[in-house]
Amino acid sequence: MAPTRSLLTVVVALLVVLSALPLASAVENQVIGRPDLSLSVPDNRVAPGEATTLRVAVVNDGIIVRGGPERFTERVTTARATTLDVGEVRGLDVETESVAVGQVPEGVVGPVEIDLTVPEFVPPGRYELPVTVSYTYTGTVTYDEATPNDNPRFNDRSVTRRLTIPIVVEDQARFRVVDVDTGVQVGTNGTMAVSVRNVGTDPAREASVGLTSANSDLSFGGVATAESFVGTWRPGETRTVTFPVAIAADAERRDYTLTGAVTYTDTDGIVRTSNELRTSVRPLAEQSFSLADVSSSLRVNYEGTVEGTVTNEGPSPISDPVVVLRPASANFDASETEFAIPDLAAGESADFAFDVEVSSAADPGSRQLSFAVRYESEDGDTRTSDPLTARIQVDAERDPFTVEADDSTLAAGDSGRLTLTVTNTEDETLSDVSAKLFVDDPISSSDDEAFIDALEPGESAEVTFQISTAGSTFAKDYPVSVDFEYDREDGTTQVSDSFRLPVTVEESAGGGLPLGLIVGVGAVVLIGAAVVVVRRR
Template sequence: MKRTIAVVLLLLVAAVAPGVVAASVRGSPDLDLYLSDNRVTPGEKTQLSVTIQNTGDIDSGGSPANEARVTTARGTTLEMRESSAPITIKSGKVAAGSVPEGTSPPIPFSIVVDEDAALGTYTIPIRVSYTYTNQISDRSPFVQQQRSVTETHDVTIVVEDESRFEIVGTTSDASVSDSGTVTVRVQNVGSAPAEDATLSVQSPNSDVTLGAGAQSAESFVGSWAAGETKSVTYRVNVADDAERRSYSLQTTVAYENEDGEQVQSSPLATGFVPGGAQEFEIGNVESNLRVDAEGTLRGQVANTGDVVAANAVLVIDTQTQNLNPVETEVALGTLEPGQASDFAFDIEVGEEASAGPRQFTFHVEYRNNEGEKRQSDPLDTQVAVGQKLKEFNVEAVNATVTGGQSTTLEVAVTNNGEETLSDISAKLFADSPLSTSDDEAFIQSLEPGETATIEFAVSADGAALEKNYPVSMDFQYDNEQGDTKLSDTYQLPVQVNEPEGGGLPVIPIAVGAIAIALIGLYVLYRRQ
């Protein structure tokens, strides 16, 4: 050990009486340096923790306070020096402050051991600098002396066979608001095997939990040869409100070394970025829904998330009265991120429904990467429900009848809907002064837009005024689903005309005939 000492005399009292000699306490610190763990392995990045032990020397005693003062090293600094040891020193000068008698807290120095370091014992010099009070008077007038010291201490390290671990890869299929897995690949980059090894992982953030919701998990991996890489997969859960950013994980390896000792590695930091929350979007929605009819609601559902949605099914949640889906689910198949699938729902709209915009709600059921069943948030869309559409367009082709006579009323019937109608039975209703002796007609079927003409026998009372009189009719028919329906009632105008030539009125003629008959009878009576 080398020492360099500088002596400084300080007068603590401005005036000291000549010839007065005060009793003094004299002493000095006595420092030794130790490494709490001096074993390292080739290629290791680690910290050497240096501990200072100060035993102190008292040459002349006195009060306990002054003895403590002369044995305390103040303003202490340590500097690890380069040597023949196969290491690179990453720490500069480190301040240790005041070091009284006893043991200091550990003082860390960062080093990197050479990858090709030969096994063996090496010496590392550490330069220590401090000041201390070597003499102080124990009573007034007070006089003290200070000294500054720089000395070098040697510590030893042992480069030996040892297991050492590094994370060489991390992958994850977890996403926000879902569970998944994180796979950590760890390599034993040391020069010795590890036995009965256990790999532990810890999440310091509550947004990421492991297993059934714990902050840590471990997996037994057994024997671990030098140079071997182990892959361990852990189940992780990411909170609903988690951000999409990197989340750190700390990994440690506990194992038994070649000497049968239980050893734990330094923490190994890694992390992963969860995928975005699984999301879906409804688009390209169109429909032909109308009051009192069955229509189709069509659209597309797209996977706008970052995770595959396997075996996806779109479910319609609408519970609105008078809107009744024929089927409530549509299979979408497996949707890759960004992929969309068409859907169509047949929906019956009741006759009591109102026309206008209606909201439909859907959700997607699917399986995530773990094969677990998941359900999306509600997906809403608005669809317009149209006014009720009359099933037929009805037009009178020949709708004129002469008073006191009959005619054939021809009616053109057109299918106004979007499906073929069959077994169409028409029924005509007439009120006085009109009447019908043939009030039924039949049409086998009508395709959308197709027209057929049907006929009815209509008569007009001879006393009917010349003007339009109404007749009404309705239809009973079957739709494409085989359901029998009854249509609305349709009204048609029938024009009643007077007889041609404007003939004598019926009543005056009858009265005249009676009068002539009476006159004839009177004349006959007189002749007798």
């Protein structure tokens, strides 16, 4: 019995030892570890009044408690299904709520982007942005050392950690456009004043303001960009910079977008570019004028007057304006084509007048005259308006006088007076009126000139000439003509056309021989008798 019991004891002890062996093997064939995540932001400095994007790197410093095969160590140090839930921080507007990162092995993943807006009046300083990191990982891998690829067992865990991202709102210069002013009109050049304020907390040195136009209808002297130097710029200070501006002639009158930035040197001597400047400018309407009450006293072969009223319709006042007449054709001759008028504010009017001579080749009727206004703008540039047209009437040619014969009858062989009534048909006083009579045989004149000192419009006066006829003149009407040299109110001397009038010659009284013939015969008889008497002595 003793040997059997001893053998049984050995067998039991051996079984105990053998049963213990697998347990020791399971502990030794484990890989234990975990990921260790942190967030890194290479550039966390932001400025008030701007929207920015934080570029966040996810860093995994994996921890190995017990090593083993590489693929198992990679398994236990890798974070899976990683997400970042972004919280809120007082004073900042966080635009991104959650970011899915996915698998994060040892090393660096990213960057991932978190958008946020820093309000303009956020005080400078350090802010902490909370971020909750969630992921799963395998804490332990248990495997058979002899056959590690056969059914390894994974012990997975889920982790949620609260991290923070430091954000630094810097003290720096920041800028805002507070006013834009321009008197530039559509189709003209001029200047634009832009007022910009340093709303930041730091001064700027060697500052320059740059602007860009997004539309070719508005340019800076023909180019899309312009820059103006300012110099030192203290916090809270507003500086006004001036730019040359050109507005295209066919540009619409609307708001044109301008963008830009301030380039400056900060207090550390670093050259920086500010936040974006954004504003708009609306050009003034094109300068316009109107005509009213345009009338004329023009007629064919006559120098008359064209007059009217011009109004500055705005929008700006004008200086040194001149109304310019552009004659309709070669038949219109203006001695002066420019008429200076007073300076005109918007809405003000002024009268103008031109002396225009219409040639004898012109036809009467309606004509269109063209005017323009040349002026000096507020910027000192000389400009000319668009053409202004007006219709006027050109009357038919007419004589400056009417002439009527009041006494124009005499007997054959007789002499007498030719009396004419002369009337001024013009709308002005005619002076130094000299009348000249022209006669042909059988009418003669020993006094063929007459003079009238002046004739007011519609006034009449008589002129008298001495005329005679030969005794042999047949009884009938004979033509005579008269013309007039005269002065107008403007001092010009003119000569009228000739006026043809009839002189009526009647037979001598008594019906016998003509008086001239009787006188002639009598004279012959008397001379003959005298000769006879002399001879008898």
